[in-house]
Amino acid sequence: MIVRERPSGLRLLLVLRGSVLQRIQRSLLLNIALATLVTAVHGNLFSLKITLTPIPFTLIGLPLAIFLGFRNTTAYDRYWEGRKLWGELVHRTRSLSRQCLGWIEGGGPIASARRDTDVRVRIIHRAIAFAHVLRMRLRDQRDEALLQQWLTPTDFDAVREASDPASMILLDIGRDLGECVRTDRIQPCLAASIDGTLSSLAAVAASCERIKNTPIPFSYTLLLHRTAYMYCFLLPFGLVDTTGFMTPFVVGIVAYTFFGLDALGDEIEEPFGLENNDLPLDMLCRSIEISLLESLGEKDLPAPIEVDNFRLT
Amino acid sequence: MIVRERPSGLRLLLVLRGSVLQRIQRSLLLNIALATLVTAVHGNLFSLKITLTPIPFTLIGLPLAIFLGFRNTTAYDRYWEGRKLWGELVHRTRSLSRQCLGWIEGGGPIASARRDTDVRVRIIHRAIAFAHVLRMRLRDQRDEALLQQWLTPTDFDAVREASDPASMILLDIGRDLGECVRTDRIQPCLAASIDGTLSSLAAVAASCERIKNTPIPFSYTLLLHRTAYMYCFLLPFGLVDTTGFMTPFVVGIVAYTFFGLDALGDEIEEPFGLENNDLPLDMLCRSIEISLLESLGEKDLPAPIEVDNFRLT
Amino acid sequence: MIVRERPSGLRLLLVLRGSVLQRIQRSLLLNIALATLVTAVHGNLFSLKITLTPIPFTLIGLPLAIFLGFRNTTAYDRYWEGRKLWGELVHRTRSLSRQCLGWIEGGGPIASARRDTDVRVRIIHRAIAFAHVLRMRLRDQRDEALLQQWLTPTDFDAVREASDPASMILLDIGRDLGECVRTDRIQPCLAASIDGTLSSLAAVAASCERIKNTPIPFSYTLLLHRTAYMYCFLLPFGLVDTTGFMTPFVVGIVAYTFFGLDALGDEIEEPFGLENNDLPLDMLCRSIEISLLESLGEKDLPAPIEVDNFRLT
Amino acid sequence: MIVRERPSGLRLLLVLRGSVLQRIQRSLLLNIALATLVTAVHGNLFSLKITLTPIPFTLIGLPLAIFLGFRNTTAYDRYWEGRKLWGELVHRTRSLSRQCLGWIEGGGPIASARRDTDVRVRIIHRAIAFAHVLRMRLRDQRDEALLQQWLTPTDFDAVREASDPASMILLDIGRDLGECVRTDRIQPCLAASIDGTLSSLAAVAASCERIKNTPIPFSYTLLLHRTAYMYCFLLPFGLVDTTGFMTPFVVGIVAYTFFGLDALGDEIEEPFGLENNDLPLDMLCRSIEISLLESLGEKDLPAPIEVDNFRLT
């Protein structure tokens, strides 16, 4: 995620970090070059005058506007839903920790070191592992050392081999909870509350996978790209008789906006990656770690992940 | 569902797999042929000059844009709601499995083979059957051998004859749960949690049926088709005096976009079928199978369904 | 609801059943007649040339487009919310039946005939009556014989006299449930689950009434009608100098689209009636009947309501 | 709320009741007068020709369209959310009544007259008072006699002095419920269900206050008004050379639509007042009264509030 103040004045035109320019520069330069060429020959192709006039562009502009508006909104909705899901992950894990510490009768003081014997610590550490597992799955990463830190050896083995590690962690928590109910360490009603939190975590994981695995239908994306590219590459023929030597400049602005919108849509449509405008999952995982360790009374907390060169991962 | 990277550069114009071109080629060719004809005779019909000028197209373009935007958004909303419902199916069945394994006291170790005697296994297998039954109903398929695999003979007979097989499976689960409560194998509070999961599954099934059975009102679709077709087929008369020999080309681009948007809307409006852009229900059912069998400790899991020739069913 | 495949090719232009043409034919013909007249006199009114030019129509077109888009979306949202509510009715009644059969300890086998003595049968029959009562209220129908079929005589008397019969049925169910709790035939926690289902049914009924009783503010509808009619009836004056003898044709297309959109909005804004595009409440009630009777083990089920002449009521 | 059929034909143009004309007549007349003046002098101001041409209006029209569409949708969303909240109030109070009558063991038959001794009656009467209190707060009304009718003297004193009377009523119900739990007149699980209903009522009250107290940001409203007024008052200068003596007429239509949309937005943005298009809170309160008294077995019910001169308050 890019984190910076909006530049003002002339600097506005010079900012590169966070701009979409780098992604679209090739198409854009090609388009401007074509426009320059068309301007130079006054729109004649092999002694044949191509007279498109601006009118077709007004007509094609209409479905193109529908497309871009639709894609824009849809891509952002996916981005924002992704962020909401991770926000829910944050507060559900916090609530899980509150519920475990409040409702489950333990056998002694809370301490991270007592994970093997204290079911409360075990569950809270698993919640941290759950966040990391989900992040890794969404980003196709793998970091076994990290998971070993938060899981007991038995849990770790089960999770490593699982085809669906996030669900496996919830299963383990569920089994422990059932054991607590059977040994009267928690009231059934309150165990049901914790179970509700686990179901929410399962929903978060499945919904994130949904966003990752189901893009906007490919045919839409293809249709949009084709229309946008044809529009911009034909534009010089339509404008050259009206705007003269300013044509490459005008075409450049139009293409910058259309290509830029299109590229941004591509980027935030799948918001869990590592690109400029993707969500800062590392930062969110760390913040869950800090919050849950704090609830366990831990004093030695890891540092929050900071913005680095305007960027947060 | 089409799964492929967005092609770049010239290949963009050549991709056919996943493009909407095949669906609309007849109308499109007819339209371009008409435009060519109109261009050839300079817009005269039986020595009568048809002077439409571009102005009416700007005016008709307005309600058409409203229509297309509306239909586009609505069709995608239905597609996405369908996907959300199947995402919910995924995590609700996972939660059902977690709840059964955690809360119900069984009489021995968990194993798929002990389905007839172990209510937990029976319920989890039924959840797999539920997903398959729903898929078959939405796709008007029938595969009794598959169901026999996941249901006891008694259940299978009841489900096969039922007019509403998905509800029948939930009824069977509900009856077993009631029995567990009465024989003190589960706390009532926790049974209520499982009941909540069952209600969510019932909601998923009914909502999928809603999408399948209630299309966008037919009159809307009809009005949209008519306006779009009249627009595109009249367009050559409006453009020929302005764009000359480029007319068929311009008309082709406009018609490609309008017909394409219209056809895509048709396709994703009912997202449960087997067309290019429909949802991969086979893959989702299989993923539920894998996840639930894994929760039962099964080691011999079926393989996930992979993309085949850019396509996932 | 109109259920038919989208016609292709020329038949597209000839379909009448399900088209909005019948509703708007008077205004449309009048508009075309006026356009013909204006064309004949070349836009002169009593030797005074009315020169509107297309420009004002571009300007008025703007707020009109906002209006039509707004109304379109809003009307469809109401239609779809109505359908969602009935979808919820379908699955909540199914869940109610599952819960009653699973949780309530009865005094013998389930059979429709034992309604007077078996509270489970009584509640499930009442749920069927609930659906019918809601349908009747939304459609201002009355069919006492039907209700007598699903209610005990005492219940029937109370419901018939009630100013709010749907709530009365839920009250009766609630009273029976309370009795079951007091006689230990159901665990309180599970009764609370059933109570949740009843509250959802109450919400469905109140929300349907909301849609029926609160139209889009009248002033909006009035403003929209006025602008659309003035636009279409003035249009010939604006076009006649540009499009000549094609004017009535162009005006006809524009008016068909605007009047059509407007009339469709009117129709689906209140989706519970008996017009072409309204929701098939009869079919849904029947489907609830079938589903609930099947859950009671009934073998002799009523037939589903089928499409008749492309129409489902 | 205006309740009337949409007029057809010529009467459409003559309806005044429910039209927005009265609200905007001053600005509209002024605008038309200015247009007439501009037409008379052919756009010359002190022998200086003001040549605006229609082009700037096309360009300004764009952001204005965005504004009006945004404001329209937002204002209606607030209106509809308000209506949904009152719909929820209707069914939550009905459910509260069903729950109290079903779950709480009383000391004898239900009768309104036994309010002081029967907690069920007391709670249901308080729910009626809750609706009235909320209505009064939203409309800045005060009717102590009405409240005295539904509250015991002790409750009434507490509510009258409270800075937040609606919360005070819920507190009183909560206290009575706690008492019932402690005296074993209701199962805790079922009391938790009733508590859920109370929380929903609290949410309804807070959400209505939110709509009333947080308007659309003032700067938006101001920017919209300014742009719309400048647009309409400058329009004659832009049109006079094109449309000649028809200018005041065209300007009138455009201004009627823009000012009308703007004024309607103002009206429904805060939907709880007493203006033409506001919600019929009186009618809804009465309907809650009738429904709840009926659930108490009352025979002598107040009459529903009817439409009076096309208006429902």
Added chain:
Amino acid sequence: MIVRERPSGLRLLLVLRGSVLQRIQRSLLLNIALATLVTAVHGNLFSLKITLTPIPFTLIGLPLAIFLGFRNTTAYDRYWEGRKLWGELVHRTRSLSRQCLGWIEGGGPIASARRDTDVRVRIIHRAIAFAHVLRMRLRDQRDEALLQQWLTPTDFDAVREASDPASMILLDIGRDLGECVRTDRIQPCLAASIDGTLSSLAAVAASCERIKNTPIPFSYTLLLHRTAYMYCFLLPFGLVDTTGFMTPFVVGIVAYTFFGLDALGDEIEEPFGLENNDLPLDMLCRSIEISLLESLGEKDLPAPIEVDNFRLT
């Protein structure tokens, strides 16, 4: 938040308080100065005539309109979600107070002074602290004296040192509740209800942080600014041949609207600050204080925060 009536007539044009003019005056004046210059030299730059004509502005206007509409809607959605979250904070804290007072058996009469010994008072005071802590975090404020007023010394120390003070408060409440369950001062089912309220409070806090920390992707904002600024600063070249000496005036209106919309989007995108159009968190915190103290029977309530010079903080 600006609270004032919409001014009417001429005063509309003169209002400054609450207008966005101050924020955009520099860019606006610069733009108008440029337009004046361009008009003076008739669009010639160093004896080179820049002929842009209005056509490019119609084409660029299209993606710009998409952008502005998108940003407008998104920014307002964030504003309104922020307001909804604080509305939820208001009613959840009220419900928490109702639940504590109703369900927890205390050891004597309720009184603020007995906080150290009465868990109910302690929890309700903590809820007040929760609101203040959230406000301070969102506004980067710090007021330890205020927190000391509502927390016991032990709580205060823990909260002051916590990296996530809001969660810490909920943890403290959860621990007290668990203690109440273990000492039989509250039924487990009812404690689960209170726990649900705490989870909602956790969700409110995390969602507010989400809005504060995740702006609209920076690349969008940058692309929008660039397009809007280029549009407005090039506009004089496009208009000067058409509108002559009126050019600076027309450019001024267009730029006022575009820059204004853009600046307003910036302001309400992050609605928790202290700018003109931000949410009145101080007022809402005070209102929670009043409501909760009233529920404790307190007579000496703090005064509500009033509008000061049309502004509410």
